[in-house]
Amino acid sequence: MAKRYDIVIVGAGPAGLAAAEAALAQGARVAWLDAQSAAGGQVWRKDIRYGWPRQAARVITEVVNHPHATWMPQTQVIAAEQNALLLQNEREGWRITYGSLILATGARELLLPFPGWTLPGITGAGGLQALVKQGWPLDGRRVVIAGSGPLLLAAAVTAKRHGAHVLGIYEQASDAAVHGFARKLWRWPGKALQAAVLRSQLAGIPYHCGSIVTRALGEHALERIEIDGPHGTQRIECDQLAIGYGLVPNVELAQMLGCAMKQEGAHPCVDVDTSQRTSVTNIYAAGELCGIGGRDCAWLEGRIAGLVAAGADIDASLLRQQRHARTFAAALREHFKLDPYIHDLAQPDTLICRCEDVPLQALKDYDDARSAKLATRCGMGACQGRICGTALAELGLFPRSGQRPPLFPARLASLGELASSSETEGSFS
Amino acid sequence: MKSYDLIIVGAGIIGTACADYASQQGLRVAIVEPGPIGGGATAAAMGHLVAMDDDPAELALANYSLGLWEDFTQVAQIEYNRCGTLWVASSDAEYAHIPEKIARLAAVGVQAELIDGEQLYRLEPALQRGLAGGMHVAREAVVYPPGMARHLLDRARARGALLYSQRVTAITQQGVQLDDQTSLAGSVLVATGCALPELLPQLPMRARKGHLVITDRYPGLIHHQLLELGYADSAHGDADSSVAFNVQPRPTGQILIGSSREYGSETSQVSMPMIQRMLERTFRYLPALRQLDALRIWTGFRPVSADGLPYLGRVPEHTNVWVAAGHEGLGITTSLGSARLVIDQWLGRAAAIDARPYDPARAVACV
Ligand SMILES: Cc1cc2nc3c(=O)[nH]c(=O)nc-3n(C[C@H](O)[C@H](O)[C@H](O)COP(=O)(O)OP(=O)(O)OC[C@H]3O[C@@H](n4cnc5c(N)ncnc54)[C@H](O)[C@@H]3O)c2cc1C
Numbered sequence: 001m002a003k004r005y006d007i008v009i010v011g012a013g014p015a016g017l018a019a020a021e022a023a024l025a026q027g028a029r030v031a032w033l034d035a036q037s038a039a040g041g042q043v044w045r046k047d048i049r050y051g052w053p054r055q056a057a058r059v060i061t062e063v064v065n066h067p068h069a070t071w072m073p074q075t076q077v078i079a080a081e082q083n084a085l086l087l088q089n090e091r092e093g094w095r096i097t098y099g100s101l102i103l104a105t106g107a108r109e110l111l112l113p114f115p116g117w118t119l120p121g122i123t124g125a126g127g128l129q130a131l132v133k134q135g136w137p138l139d140g141r142r143v144v145i146a147g148s149g150p151l152l153l154a155a156a157v158t159a160k161r162h163g164a165h166v167l168g169i170y171e172q173a174s175d176a177a178v179h180g181f182a183r184k185l186w187r188w189p190g191k192a193l194q195a196a197v198l199r200s201q202l203a204g205i206p207y208h209c210g211s212i213v214t215r216a217l218g219e220h221a222l223e224r225i226e227i228d229g230p231h232g233t234q235r236i237e238c239d240q241l242a243i244g245y246g247l248v249p250n251v252e253l254a255q256m257l258g259c260a261m262k263q264e265g266a267h268p269c270v271d272v273d274t275s276q277r278t279s280v281t282n283i284y285a286a287g288e289l290c291g292i293g294g295r296d297c298a299w300l301e302g303r304i305a306g307l308v309a310a311g312a313d314i315d316a317s318l319l320r321q322q323r324h325a326r327t328f329a330a331a332l333r334e335h336f337k338l339d340p341y342i343h344d345l346a347q348p349d350t351l352i353c354r355c356e357d358v359p360l361q362a363l364k365d366y367d368d369a370r371s372a373k374l375a376t377r378c379g380m381g382a383c384q385g386r387i388c389g390t391a392l393a394e395l396g397l398f399p400r401s402g403q404r405p406p407l408f409p410a411r412l413a414s415l416g417e418l419a420s421s422s423e424t425e426g427s428f429s
Numbered sequence: 430m431k432s433y434d435l436i437i438v439g440a441g442i443i444g445t446a447c448a449d450y451a452s453q454q455g456l457r458v459a460i461v462e463p464g465p466i467g468g469g470a471t472a473a474a475m476g477h478l479v480a481m482d483d484d485p486a487e488l489a490l491a492n493y494s495l496g497l498w499e500d501f502t503q504v505a506q507i508e509y510n511r512c513g514t515l516w517v518a519s520s521d522a523e524y525a526h527i528p529e530k531i532a533r534l535a536a537v538g539v540q541a542e543l544i545d546g547e548q549l550y551r552l553e554p555a556l557q558r559g560l561a562g563g564m565h566v567a568r569e570a571v572v573y574p575p576g577m578a579r580h581l582l583d584r585a586r587a588r589g590a591l592l593y594s595q596r597v598t599a600i601t602q603q604g605v606q607l608d609d610q611t612s613l614a615g616s617v618l619v620a621t622g623c624a625l626p627e628l629l630p631q632l633p634m635r636a637r638k639g640h641l642v643i644t645d646r647y648p649g650l651i652h653h654q655l656l657e658l659g660y661a662d663s664a665h666g667d668a669d670s671s672v673a674f675n676v677q678p679r680p681t682g683q684i685l686i687g688s689s690r691e692y693g694s695e696t697s698q699v700s701m702p703m704i705q706r707m708l709e710r711t712f713r714y715l716p717a718l719r720q721l722d723a724l725r726i727w728t729g730f731r732p733v734s735a736d737g738l739p740y741l742g743r744v745p746e747h748t749n750v751w752v753a754a755g756h757e758g759l760g761i762t763t764s765l766g767s768a769r770l771v772i773d774q775w776l777g778r779a780a781a782i783d784a785r786p787y788d789p790a791r792a793v794a795c796v
């Protein structure tokens with residue numbers, strides 16, 4: 001028989017962490033897992049030089065060491081069955097079952113195609129941050145940060161802290177939009193403080209609004225970029241471009257489990273009630289996969305989900321705080337809305353599907369993702385459309401086509417041996 | 430009302446093959462398909478072009494079709510790859526039956542050779558040790574079925590065939606009615622695979638689900654379409670569910686892993702227990718596959734007629750309604766011959782092979 005836990009939490013970012021802390025405090029036996037080797041998720045990713053942010057370090061250590069917690073790092077959910085998850089780590093595959101399941105799978109960056117975007121030296125903004133925190137050297141390299149949203153500031157701080165020469169931050173939203181947003185920040189004092197701290201750490205790095213990277217150039221790797229801004233086009237020589245257009249909820253596992261979705265812009269997110277319940281009994285969702293809401297929102301929702309899943313009551317003030325945090329997300333979306341010009345940057349020969357080398361022009365004769373996939377292989381590769389399918393949805397070409405197992409590339413041995421050899425005895429809960 | 434010589438319902442590999450040949454013969458053709466071209470069973474198939482010797486009629490149709498496939502070896506989007514088929518014997522008993530199989534294949538002109546254990550490992554070093562040997566059919570190939578369906582449709586359209594992206598809701602006295610209420614007049618050829626009973630309930634059709642797994646790219650690991658000789662027992666048996674070792678090298682370097690057969694499962698949901706059974710079977714023959722990464726698992730439904738042979742011909746008690754459906758697990762292979770058989774009969778010509786075993790009347794009679 002597969003091992004059973006009262007509560008299984010997928011994802012160890014703020015939402016998963018808060019859920020684990022809350023459920024453990026109620027006496028539940030909790031298993032939580034994450035594909036990364038350390039807990040913290042995207043915002044609290046462990047930095048090999050500087051460790052975890054102080055506020056996160058305490059909770060993470062507490063939860064990881066809790067006697068009722070089973071922490072499974074570097075573990076992916078590769079498929080789901082009735083009340084069971086198929087897991088895989090570096091060595092083996094196995095199955096676990098649960099009383100309740102809390103999904104806290106977060107979000108990924110929205111990467112959009114433009115000429116040259118596949119050159120070596122170009123990453124997402126969050127992508128660069130992750131690489132650097134894992135020890136990728138940036139010392140003395142000329143870095144441009146571009147795209148949209150507050151993530152750009154955080155990426156710039158990390159890059160600077162690791163010795164990069166950050167040439168500038170190029171935000172696509174207009175000056176008016178960004179200032180309008182800043183004027184509203186007082187309503188979320190925590191955010192205002194965070195912004196002020198980031199701003200001070202960024203002293204000396206110019207921040208340009210209304211600026212869009214239209215092209216990246218270089219022979220074998222990135223050498224320079226072209227930027228359209230309020231003062232016309234400029235060229236910038238650089239070694240590294242970190243460009244991200246915001247975040248997209250990671251809903252694939254929730255979809256596979258049959259949870260109802262709702263649409264947020266061009267992308268689906270999980271539909272939950274005020275207790276973070278999904279449409280499927282005993283499955284909860286918290287944080288970015290319920291719609292991009294940011295760190296505070298994720299924490300609050302994780303806490304709600306953890307309490308409810310463990311059978312505890314939630315007090316009204318927690319719900320109030322969560323609603324307030326969600327309004328921040330709405331303001332963020334409104335002010336950092338993407339300029340439609342960005343949707344038109346890709347040229348006929350710009351690659352859309354990087355796994356299978358499919359350029360935009362190959363897709364023009366099709367009006368749904370499935371026909372395009374069958375004819376061009378777009379979305380058939382290792383990422384199964386996570387990047388290109390999401391980009392095509394954002395560009396308004398067609399919505400992403402359906403997900404199938406495995407959720408991530410999975411060893412055949414993990415998929416094939418679950419029923420027999422890898423099963424573990426156990427009767428917990 | 431728009432009028433055609435022939436209205437083909439369904440643009441899977443069978444409907445598109447019919448459209449191609451009919452338009453080549455000068456017929457004015459309409460083809461009706463609400464979904465992606467080749468998006469049904471055709472998009473789920475392995476695309477192995479193979480002659481199976483178990484049933485004489487099936488072998489005749491396959492052999493006829495394999496000859497016709499030779500005209501399509503150079504079209505890029507079909508990805509024709511003559512990798513050959515290697516049937517693997519897991520026991521001396523299986524090995525002992527190979528000469529009979531070779532004789533049956535030779536009788537219709539398919540060249541196959543007996544392979545001993547040593548030759549087997551020279552051809553496929555990754556196979557598990559201890560296998561008795563096998564049978565090598567060198568001229569067989571694998572293709573990309575939805576690419577073929579699109580190619581056939583494009584050729585038909587270039588000759589004037591018209592595609593209607595609607596669903597046929599009813600067969601009428603004059604022709605068909607579409608779901609946008611328009612009607613088309615003409616002879617009707619139903620090629621809707623598993624959906625056949627919706628339009629022709631008098632022809633029994635069951636859906637037999639199959640699972641496939643595709644891996645990441647591992648070029649050079651295997652070289653031939655590999656099947657266990659026991660495959661035919663799985664394919665032709667009537668068990669509720671069965672699995673067989675059936676693995677294919679794709680031109681991309683990916684490995685496509687089959688095959689399962691299952692009645693009674695109606696949703697396209699992937700069944701992990703079925704995947705486990707299928708992979709266990711696979712690892713027995715190819716243990717090296719354990720460490721490879723799978724990218725996607727999908728399912729498809731094979732259209733199975735009352736007796737396992739396709740219905741090809743006029744529908745009894747209709748003067749103007751024809752059928753081409755029920756090819757089970759061989760419809761990619763037998764598509765081109767099936768199209769000729771039906772269209773030649775429509776034209777009043779003698780078919781190139783005996784058409785009687787496929788006559789739909791046999792099934793109508795027995796319900
Ligand atoms: C020779 C060959 C090689 C192929 N190689 C690859 C490859 O390398 N990579 C690859 O990704 N695909 C590959 N395919 C598969 C192909 O792209 C399609 O995926 C295939 O047509 C069937 O897949 P699907 O059922 O997943 O359906 P899709 O093409 O995704 O469409 C079927 C529909 O089913 C829905 N669906 C998804 N999940 C479920 C579910 N759990 N239950 C019910 N419905 C669901 C989807 O929303 C979708 O609309 C290959 C196909 C062939 C024939």
Ligand SMILES: Cc1cc2nc3c(=O)[nH]c(=O)nc-3n(C[C@H](O)[C@H](O)[C@H](O)COP(=O)(O)OP(=O)(O)OC[C@H]3O[C@@H](n4cnc5c(N)ncnc54)[C@H](O)[C@@H]3O)c2cc1C
Nearest residue numbers: 439441443469470471475477597622639729759760761762
């Ligand atoms: C897992 C699997 C593996 C296989 N492997 C192989 C192989 O290796 N070699 C081989 O030879 N064969 C193989 N097959 C068999 C082969 O795929 C089928 O026999 C063949 O594709 C059947 O083609 P079809 O055109 O009859 O059906 P389909 O491809 O299903 O086409 C029927 C079409 O009709 C359309 N339709 C349905 N109702 C209507 C309506 N009312 N109006 C208009 N259109 C309609 C559908 O949308 C569909 O596109 C495999 C099958 C499966 C499932």
